[in-house]
Amino acid sequence: MNPRTRKALEFVLDNLVWFMLLFVLVVFSIFVPNYFQLGIFANIIEASSVLGVMSIGLALVIIAGHMDLSVESVAALSAMAVGILFCSSGIGMGVQLHPEWLMVPVSLLLALAVGGLIGAFNGYLVVRVKMSAFIITLASYIWVRGLVLVVSGGRSAQDLAPAIRWFGIQRLVGLPLTAWIAVGCFVVFSLIMAKTPFGRHLVMIGGNETATFRAGIRVNRNLIIAFVLAGAIAGLAGWLLAIRTSGATANLGVGLLFNAFAAVVIGGVSLKGGVGTLPGVYAGVLLLSAINTAINLMGLPANFTQVIHGLLVLAAVLLDAFKQTIRQRLA
Numbered sequence: 001m002n003p004r005t006r007k008a009l010e011f012v013l014d015n016l017v018w019f020m021l022l023f024v025l026v027v028f029s030i031f032v033p034n035y036f037q038l039g040i041f042a043n044i045i046e047a048s049s050v051l052g053v054m055s056i057g058l059a060l061v062i063i064a065g066h067m068d069l070s071v072e073s074v075a076a077l078s079a080m081a082v083g084i085l086f087c088s089s090g091i092g093m094g095v096q097l098h099p100e101w102l103m104v105p106v107s108l109l110l111a112l113a114v115g116g117l118i119g120a121f122n123g124y125l126v127v128r129v130k131m132s133a134f135i136i137t138l139a140s141y142i143w144v145r146g147l148v149l150v151v152s153g154g155r156s157a158q159d160l161a162p163a164i165r166w167f168g169i170q171r172l173v174g175l176p177l178t179a180w181i182a183v184g185c186f187v188v189f190s191l192i193m194a195k196t197p198f199g200r201h202l203v204m205i206g207g208n209e210t211a212t213f214r215a216g217i218r219v220n221r222n223l224i225i226a227f228v229l230a231g232a233i234a235g236l237a238g239w240l241l242a243i244r245t246s247g248a249t250a251n252l253g254v255g256l257l258f259n260a261f262a263a264v265v266i267g268g269v270s271l272k273g274g275v276g277t278l279p280g281v282y283a284g285v286l287l288l289s290a291i292n293t294a295i296n297l298m299g300l301p302a303n304f305t306q307v308i309h310g311l312l313v314l315a316a317v318l319l320d321a322f323k324q325t326i327r328q329r330l331a
Contacts, residue, residue, distance in 0.1 A: 012321050017267050017283040024287060028294045035297055042174050048289040049182035050075075050253075052282060055267075056189050057119075057233030059281045062264060063193075064226045065206035065273025066126060066133040071234040072257035074118050076148050076248070078111035078238030083111065083157030083248030086164055089286060090247065092157040100163040107164050111239035112232045119231020123224035123263045137169045141257070146196035149250050158247040168243040178240050185233070190278040202226060206273030262309050263288055266316040288312070 012019065029036035029204050061068040077271055086107055088094035097103045122140055126133045167177050193199035201222050204212045213219045239257075242248050267284030269276030288309065 017280050021283050021287045032294050036214040041082040044289045045177045048285045049178045050237050054237040054283040055263045057230030058260050059264045059269050060226050061230045063206045063276050068230045069137040073141050073144035073236040074115045075238035076253045078114045078235035079242040080148050080241045082107045086161045087157035087247050089158040092154045092184045097228045103163045111235040115235020116228050116232040119228040123227030127220045127223045152250050154250050156249040160246045262313045
């Protein structure tokens with residue numbers, strides 16, 4: 001195989017999910033009535049904003065060779081904390097700050113702090129106490145969701161302060177600000193992963209933690225930072241959920257974890273760690289959103305969504321194994 005063919009094949013393997021997204025969009029545009037519209041494509045990007053943000057944190061931890069099952073519950077708790085303080089109906093306390101714009105950074109910092117604290121707790125137990133990330137974050141998934149029920153009493157907070165809700169209403173170049181926030185997060189964290197020592201070290205840790213430690217890299221510190229970031233980013237996803245729904249309910253965001261996992265795996269992140277990019281994850285998120293939109297336009301029952309997502313994850317895992325085989329032959 002000549003170098004040019006090898007290079008072209010590696011490019012296709014690295015960006016396979018983008019080709020899949022393009023293929024799906026073309027097929028749906030041809031065969032699904034009313035699919036090929038700018039408004040539909042804008043809706044696909046808008047609908048993927050919360051899931052996309054949550055997938056970033058999950059992908060960071062998985063690339064580092066670990067797991068964080070708590071992100072969905074962390075997002076719900078962050079949204080509930082914002083809802084209780086800044087909503088005026090239901091269980092909302094209707095806290096007012098002057099000037100009103102102060103409520104935006106304060107509510108955002110609150111959501112990030114809630115998520116970051118739980119992420120630090122998970123990271124400490126996994127990295128310092130050497131407990132299984134799967135068990136620790138599964139426990140956090142359960143107790144944090146329980147905490148949401150405890151603090152809310154099963155009730156909801158409604159009517160978020162207009163100054164915060166403004167972000168869920170305003171649009172820029174045809175897209176809501178929440179979608180731009182998600183795109184901005186992908187750009188920033190993609191650059192962090194590709195251009196900074198921290199990003200490169202996470203990939204190395206996921207590939208071989210022992211070898212990375214022996215190379216003099218501070219493995220424990222980087223892993224704890226990854227867990228804190230995953231928690232804080234989940235908090236940001238919760239903040240976006242709160243402003244999109246103008247409040248919070250006890251079951252807010254149920255099912256997001258599995259969709260985030262699907263997006264990460266479809267996006268090319270290996271569950272074994274050390275492989276994956278955030279642009280690929282964003283393509284995975286858009287792919288799921290594109291399929292959901294097609295199902296809605298065709299009027300199919302919502303249950304089809306779960307079936308298709310499950311089959312996509314299975315296909316992504318098989319495809320990952322296939323890609324690894326091809327890469328070994330290219331090496």
